[in-house]
Amino acid sequence: MKYVIIGASAAGIQAAQDLRNIDGKAEITVISKEPYAPYSRCLLSRFIDGRLPESALYYKTGDFFKTGGIEGLTGEKVVGVDRFAKKIRTDKDRSLAYDRLLIAAGARPRVPSMPGTGLEGVFSLHGLDDALGIIKRAKEVKEAVVAGAGFVGLEAAWALAKRGLRVTVVEKCQQILPNQLDRTAGSIIQKDLEEAGVNFVLDESLTEAGGCDAIESVTLADNSDLRCGLLILATGIRPETDLALGAGLKTDRGIIVDDHLRTSFTDIWAAGDCIEIEDVSTGRRSTSATWFNAVLQGKYAAYNMAGLNKRYTGSVGIQNAVQFHSLPAISFGKTQVSPEDGQDYKVLSVKRDRAYKKLVLKGDRIVGMIFVGDISRSGFYAALIRNGIDIKVYKDKLLDPDFSYAHFKYAYFKQEDFGQYDPYFKTAECWDHPEWWELRGRCMLAEGCK
Amino acid sequence: MKKLTVRAERCTGCKRCEIACIEEHSGAKSYGTSVKETPAPKTRIFVEPVGNRPLPLVCRHCQDALCVSACMAGCMQKDPVTGVVTNTGHEQKCVGCWMCVMACPYGVINMSLDSAGTAQAVFAQAVKCDLCPKRGTPACVEACPNEVLGVEEIEEGVYQ
Numbered sequence: 268m269k270y271v272i273i274g275a276s277a278a279g280i281q282a283a284q285d286l287r288n289i290d291g292k293a294e295i296t297v298i299s300k301e302p303y304a305p306y307s308r309c310l311l312s313r314f315i316d317g318r319l320p321e322s323a324l325y326y327k328t329g330d331f332f333k334t335g336g337i338e339g340l341t342g343e344k345v346v347g348v349d350r351f352a353k354k355i356r357t358d359k360d361r362s363l364a365y366d367r368l369l370i371a372a373g374a375r376p377r378v379p380s381m382p383g384t385g386l387e388g389v390f391s392l393h394g395l396d397d398a399l400g401i402i403k404r405a406k407e408v409k410e411a412v413v414a415g416a417g418f419v420g421l422e423a424a425w426a427l428a429k430r431g432l433r434v435t436v437v438e439k440c441q442q443i444l445p446n447q448l449d450r451t452a453g454s455i456i457q458k459d460l461e462e463a464g465v466n467f468v469l470d471e472s473l474t475e476a477g478g479c480d481a482i483e484s485v486t487l488a489d490n491s492d493l494r495c496g497l498l499i500l501a502t503g504i505r506p507e508t509d510l511a512l513g514a515g516l517k518t519d520r521g522i523i524v525d526d527h528l529r530t531s532f533t534d535i536w537a538a539g540d541c542i543e544i545e546d547v548s549t550g551r552r553s554t555s556a557t558w559f560n561a562v563l564q565g566k567y568a569a570y571n572m573a574g575l576n577k578r579y580t581g582s583v584g585i586q587n588a589v590q591f592h593s594l595p596a597i598s599f600g601k602t603q604v605s606p607e608d609g610q611d612y613k614v615l616s617v618k619r620d621r622a623y624k625k626l627v628l629k630g631d632r633i634v635g636m637i638f639v640g641d642i643s644r645s646g647f648y649a650a651l652i653r654n655g656i657d658i659k660v661y662k663d664k665l666l667d668p669d670f671s672y673a674h675f676k677y678a679y680f681k682q683e684d685f686g687q688y689d690p691y692f693k694t695a696e697c698w699d700h701p702e703w704w705e706l707r708g709r710c711m712l713a714e715g716c717k
Numbered sequence: 718m719k720k721l722t723v724r725a726e727r728c729t730g731c732k733r734c735e736i737a738c739i740e741e742h743s744g745a746k747s748y749g750t751s752v753k754e755t756p757a758p759k760t761r762i763f764v765e766p767v768g769n770r771p772l773p774l775v776c777r778h779c780q781d782a783l784c785v786s787a788c789m790a791g792c793m794q795k796d797p798v799t800g801v802v803t804n805t806g807h808e809q810k811c812v813g814c815w816m817c818v819m820a821c822p823y824g825v826i827n828m829s830l831d832s833a834g835t836a837q838a839v840f841a842q843a844v845k846c847d848l849c850p851k852r853g854t855p856a857c858v859e860a861c862p863n864e865v866l867g868v869e870e871i872e873e874g875v876y877q
Binding site: 277281307309310313318319323326327558559562563566586587588589590595597599642643644645646647649650669671672673674676677684685686687688689690691692693694695697698703706707710711 | 720722723724729768774775778780787790812816819824826828830867873
């Protein structure tokens with residue numbers, strides 16, 4: 268069997284690794300347009316501020332391709348897929364035949380249409396090349412502007428502030444992280460970042476980047492100018508669908524796949540940031556740009572490509588964990604309810620000082636959460652959302668400080684292990700008995716259970 | 718593969734397992750001085766209350782561990798031989814992004830977070846059960862006075 272994988276980031280590499288584990292004899296080829304060994308994009312901001320050396324970006328061992336017996340073609344771009352002849356073409360005029368193809372081409376940064384984005388000192392933050400460029404530029408200048416207060420924008424701003432630059436973030440919404448957080452959580456994180464020296468201009472957009480060769484300033488919509496020698500455009504990403512479109516696959520915002528990660532044409536699968544898949548928290552198809560989703564999709568794509576027929580369920584588009592300065596935060600699923608969503612939703616929240624917890628409920632299910640400050644056990648809530656668990660019994664306990672997996676395990680004692688090994692299998696029947704205290708005393712005295 | 722077992726009906730909630738865990742993962746192997754360490758060692762086993770009952774929550778060292786998939790730095794790994802899921806040995810790569818904390822359905826990944834430092838040096842690292850690689854029996858199992866916790870060789874995959 269000949270597997271070809273387009274893209275060597277989270278989804279592509281995970282798929283290659285799992286295909287190799289399942290099928291020791293398969294021929295696996297991974298093609299990446301970037302000339303580097305597999306590296307983690309999410310770590311780039313930490314590379315920029317010097318917390319990590321370049322070597323730490325390579326999250327797999329240096330000889331990942333070699334030890335896995337995987338052919339890695341780096342620095343080569345796929346320019347066409349012929350789905351009928353089952354062949355792909357690259358920009359080096361190479362033609363490769365495949366039996367099964369995985370498109371994990373990722374996404375590309377969106378560049379706003381305004382004058383001056385071609386100037387020197389204007390970057391996106393998407394790949395290692397961008398990060399290297401930003402580091403070089405940041406050594407020469409003192410002021411930077413970041414357009415967009417999404418995760419990438421804030422990571423970049425935080426990194427540049429750590430390097431000692433004066434950073435201003437310009438965001439067109441009235442809060443930071445508008446897709447992930449609500450106002451309350453946004454303002455907590457914003458304050459945390461402001462304390463660390465990042466400046467914010469909200470409810471404002473850029474209209475122009477000015478300068479001769481290199482950028483000298485940006486102009487805002489209210490005609491004010493901000494001086495800067497470095498501009499980072501973090502105004503979102505767009506799924507890479509060109510290849511799929513050229514091949515005649517069904518696409519919308521991303522490549523459309525079913526719950527087995529199959530595209531609309533046989534023998535082609537897709538995974539990662541380039542796809543669009545149903546989100547269990549909203550019930551609508553959505554794209555996602557998180558490492559975790561990409562890895563899981565790569566994994567399930569590999570299972571299905573190898574013929575194991577596993578359904579990929581519980582996809583949640585928004586799942587982010589983050590810590591910029593001193594506050595950790597989690598956003599998961601549907602975090603904001605607007606009047607258009609109807610009456611079915613209910614919001615529970617607690618806020619104390621800089622700690623904030625919010626759960627969005629739909630009927631007897633949790634569909635979204637925001638945790639700021641204290642994020643312990645957030646994985647348990649995430650599992651409740653991902654698996655669509657009925658929480659009716661716990662409705663008044665959900666935000667209690669001691670609500671944990673223990674409650675869940677107690678109520679359904681033998682049933683719910685999320686498909687994993689059950690460490691409680693030796694627990695005796697008397698666990699659930701109303702006089703458990705008495706019974707346990709007897710057990711301890713080796714009288715046995717009654 | 719080594720797995721922890723819990724006989725929940727015997728647990729009195731004394732939390733000696735938590736203390737033993739902190740001790741084992743502290744520099745001086747002492748609970749008393751661990752509070753003075755930076756970052757302060759954190760427990761990797763959790764005795765949680767359910768109503769008036771205690772229940773120890775332990776890591777299952779999952780077969781298809783979500784925390785491993787979530788790790789963007791490649792530091793949370795499942796050992797193919799021992800089956801232990803841990804970031805021990807790669808913790809210098811951990812950047813404290815907390816994706817594993819968000820991924821673990823059982824909520825048994827703790828955060829070692831020292832924000833007392835300046836803005837330039839906040840220490841953040843995920844910590845979780847590593848089944849005490851330096852000792853035969855995990856510290857929590859040894860410390861448990863009521864034989865609640867045990868460790869057994871259990872073949873992976875049979876419970877699915």
